[in-house]
Amino acid sequence: MDKILRIDVGAPGGPKATQEPIGDYAGMGGRGMTTSVVYKEVPPDCHPLGPENKLVIAPGLMSGSAASSSGRMSVGCKSPLSGTIKESNAGGTGAQALARLGYAAIILEGERQGDDLYKVVINDQGVNIEKANELKMLANYDLIDQLRPVHGEKVSVISIGTAGEMRMSNSSIAVTDPEFRPTRHCGRGGVGAVMGSKGIKCIVVDAAGAKTRKPVRPDEFKESNKKFVEGLKGHAVTGQGLPTYGTNVLTNILNEAGGYPTYNFREGRYKHAQNISGEQQAENMKAREGGQPTHGCHRGCIIQCSGIYTDKDGNYMSKQPEYETVWSHGGNCGIDDLDVIARLDYLDDHYGLDTIEMGVTIGVAMEAGVIEFGDAEGAINLVHEVGKGTPLGRILGAGAATTARCYGMEHAPVVKGQALPAYDPRSVKGIGVTYATSTQGADHTAGYAVTANILKVGGDVDPMQTSGQAELSRNLQVATAALDSTGFCLFVAFAILDQGETFEAMVQTINHMYGLEMTGDDVVALGQKILKMEREFNEKAGFGPAHDRLPRYFSREPLAPHNVVFDVPDKELDSVYNF
Amino acid sequence: MTYTARYPEPCNKDMQGLPVLMLKHDAPEQFSLMLQQGFFMPVPKVCSLREFLCKLVGVCGVYTEKSLQTIFLDGSAVDDIDQAMIRPGCRLALSAAMPGLVGATMRRDGYFKRMREGISLSSRQEKETDSQQDKSFRIQVRLYNAVGRDLAGLFLHQGIIFSSNDLIHFFKSRPDQFFSELKNIKFQGKDLPVVQNRLDSLILPEGEIFLRVVSGEKE
Numbered sequence: 001m002d003k004i005l006r007i008d009v010g011a012p013g014g015p016k017a018t019q020e021p022i023g024d025y026a027g028m029g030g031r032g033m034t035t036s037v038v039y040k041e042v043p044p045d046c047h048p049l050g051p052e053n054k055l056v057i058a059p060g061l062m063s064g065s066a067a068s069s070s071g072r073m074s075v076g077c078k079s080p081l082s083g084t085i086k087e088s089n090a091g092g093t094g095a096q097a098l099a100r101l102g103y104a105a106i107i108l109e110g111e112r113q114g115d116d117l118y119k120v121v122i123n124d125q126g127v128n129i130e131k132a133n134e135l136k137m138l139a140n141y142d143l144i145d146q147l148r149p150v151h152g153e154k155v156s157v158i159s160i161g162t163a164g165e166m167r168m169s170n171s172s173i174a175v176t177d178p179e180f181r182p183t184r185h186c187g188r189g190g191v192g193a194v195m196g197s198k199g200i201k202c203i204v205v206d207a208a209g210a211k212t213r214k215p216v217r218p219d220e221f222k223e224s225n226k227k228f229v230e231g232l233k234g235h236a237v238t239g240q241g242l243p244t245y246g247t248n249v250l251t252n253i254l255n256e257a258g259g260y261p262t263y264n265f266r267e268g269r270y271k272h273a274q275n276i277s278g279e280q281q282a283e284n285m286k287a288r289e290g291g292q293p294t295h296g297c298h299r300g301c302i303i304q305c306s307g308i309y310t311d312k313d314g315n316y317m318s319k320q321p322e323y324e325t326v327w328s329h330g331g332n333c334g335i336d337d338l339d340v341i342a343r344l345d346y347l348d349d350h351y352g353l354d355t356i357e358m359g360v361t362i363g364v365a366m367e368a369g370v371i372e373f374g375d376a377e378g379a380i381n382l383v384h385e386v387g388k389g390t391p392l393g394r395i396l397g398a399g400a401a402t403t404a405r406c407y408g409m410e411h412a413p414v415v416k417g418q419a420l421p422a423y424d425p426r427s428v429k430g431i432g433v434t435y436a437t438s439t440q441g442a443d444h445t446a447g448y449a450v451t452a453n454i455l456k457v458g459g460d461v462d463p464m465q466t467s468g469q470a471e472l473s474r475n476l477q478v479a480t481a482a483l484d485s486t487g488f489c490l491f492v493a494f495a496i497l498d499q500g501e502t503f504e505a506m507v508q509t510i511n512h513m514y515g516l517e518m519t520g521d522d523v524v525a526l527g528q529k530i531l532k533m534e535r536e537f538n539e540k541a542g543f544g545p546a547h548d549r550l551p552r553y554f555s556r557e558p559l560a561p562h563n564v565v566f567d568v569p570d571k572e573l574d575s576v577y578n579f
Numbered sequence: 580m581t582y583t584a585r586y587p588e589p590c591n592k593d594m595q596g597l598p599v600l601m602l603k604h605d606a607p608e609q610f611s612l613m614l615q616q617g618f619f620m621p622v623p624k625v626c627s628l629r630e631f632l633c634k635l636v637g638v639c640g641v642y643t644e645k646s647l648q649t650i651f652l653d654g655s656a657v658d659d660i661d662q663a664m665i666r667p668g669c670r671l672a673l674s675a676a677m678p679g680l681v682g683a684t685m686r687r688d689g690y691f692k693r694m695r696e697g698i699s700l701s702s703r704q705e706k707e708t709d710s711q712q713d714k715s716f717r718i719q720v721r722l723y724n725a726v727g728r729d730l731a732g733l734f735l736h737q738g739i740i741f742s743s744n745d746l747i748h749f750f751k752s753r754p755d756q757f758f759s760e761l762k763n764i765k766f767q768g769k770d771l772p773v774v775q776n777r778l779d780s781l782i783l784p785e786g787e788i789f790l791r792v793v794s795g796e797k798e
Contacts, residue, residue: 430691
């Protein structure tokens with residue numbers, strides 16, 4: 001992984017690819033790479049859909065190696081949804097393929113000329129860019145159907161659906177899974193619109209001629225990776241809970257805690273939660289022909305938290321919808337039918353939409369009276385409106401904040417223009433701090449790496465202190481920024497939380513891959529460096545402390561059943577970036 | 580972890596006047612899906628959560644400490660099961676360790692518990708005395724994920740109070756495999772046939788019933 005591919009979409013005669021050594025970006029991968037490039041090369045005050053913005057696609061540092069669960073791929077740019085710097089990552093097969101071909105990053109840059117749409121094909125022989133107007137306005141599954149006869153099913157495809165082509169602020173970039181379905185998405189922040197603005201419909205990556213990346217110290221690598229795998233397999237969450245139930249195992253728990261945002265964040269419990277729980281979902285998948293509750297989103301993942309969801313007759317409906325998707329389209333909209341939610345998940349993937357943003361937007365539209373809460377057919381129709389780009393669809397496709405503005409509503413559950421995920425910050429205030437202060441807009445994964453205690457980010461923090469939500473959030477955000485750079489799935493963090501030896505095995509796996517002697521301190525330093533770059537970019541783009549806030553109604557309107565409000569002082573929020 | 584417990588003698592001699600359905604089923608974990616939606620359970624007197632789990636249900640020791648990682652009492656996250664009190668009308672939920680930051684946050688006495696301090700069960704609340712300490716009462720229980728699978732046998736052995744309609748609905752949604760493990764049905768003391776591996780002919784009265792399930796080796 002020692003080269004960068006730049007595609008100048010404004011070159012005379014059509015997009016032109018050039019390859020260059022990794023140079024100053026050496027040592028960066030995943031989010032570290034995307035943030036470094038955007039920070040260095042994109043003017044913070046540019047328009048996200050203008051020629052000055054760049055789209056950076058980067059596999060993690062460990063992607064393409066034999067390290068377990070290391071197939072995350074990051075996409076970065078200035079976000080059309082939030083106006084901030086953006087990193088969004090996904091599993092699927094893309095990261096492994098790009099990394100095996102030696103690419104540390106692909107950078108789409110320049111100003112699109114004309115209306116032609118292009119397909120990029122990358123293999124071990126080089127890069128080919130073809131005009132592909134026949135692919136215009138194809139949704140993702142239809143696109144894959146067109147590409148299959150040409151390229152086979154063993155390639156990886158990174159693509160946008162119709163939402164990205166229409167440059168909607170809610171538009172994702174899809175990555176194909178091992179079954180060659182476009183189910184894994186860099187969802188957040190409207191990254192698909194930036195790819196659309198560059199006129200690139202898809203990138204086909206054929207790594208057939210490439211081999212797994214070799215570690216610098218192969219024997220030691222093998223040993224540490226083995227310990228890492230044992231740690232993941234032996235832990236209750238990564239070895240049992242996630243493979244059995246998927247992430248949707250959280251539905252019952254958040255509902256029980258009164259932190260399950262229901263009816264556009266009006267209530268904290270959904271009375272029909274058991275109908276859409278992970279337990280029910282796993283039952284459906286086990287009982288139905290073709291259903292698969294335990295499945296890896298990329299080869300080499302030991303956690304296997306994804307799945308395949310079929311209907312009662314055994315027909316493919318979608319990938320197993322994740323917790324955030326089940327919540328956003330389910331309890332948040334008053335819909336308690338898993339088959340309907342799977343249909344909505346499929347349509348989101350098909351048109352290329354972020355499921356969190358789309359579900360929250362529908363919730364806002366329901367509160368606005370566009371359709372009723374619980375109207376499953378109406379919700380499906382709204383996603384079709386977005387995918388087809390009708391006038392209403394254009395409003396909804398611009399996200400929850402824009403939709404609320406268009407309907408004259410205060411109740412837009414967003415921070416920096418991005419929809420809040422599936423945890424009400426009034427019940428779980430520590431998460432609210434991360435929502436408010438993340439460089440990415442409201443993002444649950446921004447502070448997801450529950451490794452802060454092991455890493456000792458910020459020293460030995462006493463968890464019994466009564467104050468210090470900001471301190472915990474800061475430490476989590478630092479840890480997450482570092483982990484997002486490795487290509488390891490964030491879910492490895494659960495095993496690391498409890499098992500120091502698993503963390504050690506993970507760090508050693510990285511060290512043996514690159515021939516380094518990195519310590520936990522170095523990991524912390526990397527996380528801090530990434531966050532500082534992101535923060536500085538945002539400040540130059542016009543963001544300050546006033547933007548690091550939850551909407552005021554979260555501090556004013558108590559949430560049942562606990563009747564709590566978000567009351568973390570502004571001063572504490574402002575202290576998150578004191579490092 | 581798989582829980583192999585000693586099944587304590589059912590403590591609920593008083594079935595609260597409800598119709599009693601007794602099943603002999605060799606795979607009680609196959610009832611776990613219905614236990615996530617909640618059931619009632621009679622409790623003879625106010626006690627700590629640890630006492631309830633260990634003395635009344637039979638969940639003691641390593642399983643309690645290692646596997647019951649997420650517990651809610653009336654929606655509040657529980658850290659100390661000796662301080663948490665089982666009182667009339669309370670709602671108890673038991674779960675394994677959960678993924679995600681919020682999963683880590685909700686864990687018993689976990690490193691990140693400060694992040695949910697607004698909904699944690701405080702010891703101050705729990706030390707209040709209760710005037711009904713010696714009267715029997717019922718509580719609502721929900722068993723989630725792997726905990727439901729692991730502990731279904733113990734709770735069902737004790738006996739639970741469940742809606743007749745919901746139980747019939749549950750039986751109707753079961754695959755054939757479920758009925759192959761069903762060996763005997765006794766309703767109000769009378770044996771009923773298991774016809775063609777289904778329970779379609781089972782007619783239960785409206786309202787609540789008391790359900791007890793025993794498995795072969797634990798009779």
